[in-house]
Amino acid sequence: MVAESSPILSIELNGLKLKNPIIAASGTFGYGLEYVPLGDLSKLGGMVTKGLCMWEEKGNPPPRICETPAGMLNSIGLENIGIENFITEKLPQLIQYDTAIIVNIWGREIDDYIKAAERLDAVNGIAALEVNISCPNIKKGGLTFGTDPSVTFELVQQVRKRTSLPLMVKLTPNVTDITLIARSAEDAGANALSLINTLLGMEIDVSTRRPSLANITGGLSGPAIRPVALRMVYQTARQVNIPIVGLGGISSLADVIKFLLAGASAVQIGTANFFDPTICWRLVDELEEYLRNENISDVNQLVGAIIEE
Amino acid sequence: MQKQESIAPGYWLLSLHSPQIASAAAPGQFVMLKIDKSFDPLLPRPMSIHSVIKEDNNRIGFTILYKVMGKGTRLLSEKRSGESLVVIGPLGKGFNLNHISSGCEPIVVGGGIGIAPLLFLAHKLLERGWTPSVLLGANSQQELLRLDEFESSGLIPKVSTEDGSKGVKGMVTDLLGSYLEDRKGVHGEVFACGPSPMLEKVASQAKEYGLNSQLSLEQRMACGLGACLGCVVRIRDKEGSQLSFQRVCTEGPVFNGEDIIW
Secondary structure, three states: OOOOOOOEOOEEOOOOEEOOOEEEOOOOOOOOHHHHHHOOHHHOOEEEOOOEOOOOEOOOOOOOEEEEOOEEEEOOOOOEOOHHHHHHHHHHHHOOOOOEEEEEEOOOOHHHHHHHHHHHHOOOOOOEEEEEOOOEEHHHOOEEHHHOHHHHHHHHHHHHHHOOOOEEEEOOOOOOOHHHHHHHHHHOOOOEEEEOOOEEEEOEEOOOOEEOOOOOEEEEEOHHHHHHHHHHHHHHHOOOOOOEEEOOOOOOHHHHHHHHHHOOOEEEEOOHHHHOOOHHHHHHHHHHHHHHHOOOOEHHHHOOOOOOO | OOEEEEEEOOEEEEEEEOHHHHHHOOOOOEEEEEOOOOOOOOOOEEEEOOEEEEEOOEEEEEEEEEEOOOHHHHHHHOOOOOOOOEEEEEEOEOOOOOOOOOOOEEEEEEEHHHHOOHHHHHHHHHHOOOOOEEEEEEOOHHHOOOHHHHHHOOOOOEEEEOOOOOOEEOOHHHHHHHHHHHOOOOOEEEEEEOOHHHHHHHHHHHHHOOOEEEEEOOOOOOOOOOOOOOOEEEEEOOOOOOEEEEEOOOOOEEEEHHHEOO
């Protein structure tokens, strides 16, 4: 049987409405405009910008990337054009598209995040902020913000005070128990959580005996990390009451559905944009077709619908 | 895929049918080529456009010249005509011919598989009325590729091999050195592609003789679209000596030799 009316694809992430649950992930979709030749951004549920900060960041020296089995390592070093340049050079073109523009922000200390949130709060056309807490905190000896529940709480609470934009806090998987960090972010006022960021890894070139990345270590992404991401989404969904956006190696419709079943309300597509650059658009179509074929009237019916007995 | 042939041990020439890419392509540009749907290798490979294929004066396809280096290129070499590949392109900024005057002497320098983008460039230069000098180097005679193609276009490449099996024994930069010495004061422009140490040498040789050089660089790449920021190289920014990172896929792959920080 085929559902008579079109299935509902829209979702709501606690204040952030999306026309469908397919979002392009930060760092894999540039500032969005890079992908304009490949598809209509208005068709996507949303897109997350490359991580932005209050200054222009040059990033790390090359080589910055390295392919690994079913994955890749990157140590881009958070290169970005800065929030002011984004607002003047990219955003006016981006807002012509009817999609949720989510700005990923980061900093070296809490004050950087505060300034970013204050600056972006006043700007039209931004649907939400994604707070990248996987950066080293220079005031804490380089320890990553998002590996400490109390630092996470303080950071999110401070940002929360500065903006009325929905906040999606992006969690790092490089922790002992991601659910503790998730609860801290929730308690501090996050609207939603996105997980996972990359897993810290490294590679060595045997012929030269050198690390494959100039930065030595880098973040692992791609299909290789998908089961880890799925597990973390599943565990976190059981511990928080705010919506979760799942990401980590999603490369097919089946992957999207797995994350929804595990408890994610939406998904982000990351590394797959590199090897399959029209995937986001295709997933929107495939998801709709799947719902129709399965006679599911609303995509929300899949969220957390894993069968465990 | 129209055709795939081995032109020397480990070297392949792949002909692809794509009027769209072929008609938009300029010398020095590249395509991103995904070898198959598997996750290993995961990423598409950047490949220079080696030449365009014409039929009745219309561009209907293009060729890629590559060397089997690892798993991805080995799998690619096992594909045969009739199969399809996902290819995105043409990408990047190619060689800039707009500022070159008619009296300028183009000097095309290729090392090893670095000749890949240079045949298309030589064809374009000829089409625009220049007759470039072509200097090609390789490890051995066997690896001096596509000489016939340059010759059938009316060009006579000067060649070098490191083992002396053909042409001058030595590196292509030795050829370039004596070429420039013989033509001191020549009004020319150097176009080069090859391994990084060779290009660094070419840049300094061109500078020494007061010539501009345009060098096609290689870097590991994930997207080819300017989004991942993975393929950067060190470039002197406009103010002079300040370092900036620029993307090989978008600002390049061709950069001015003087701007590159090695």
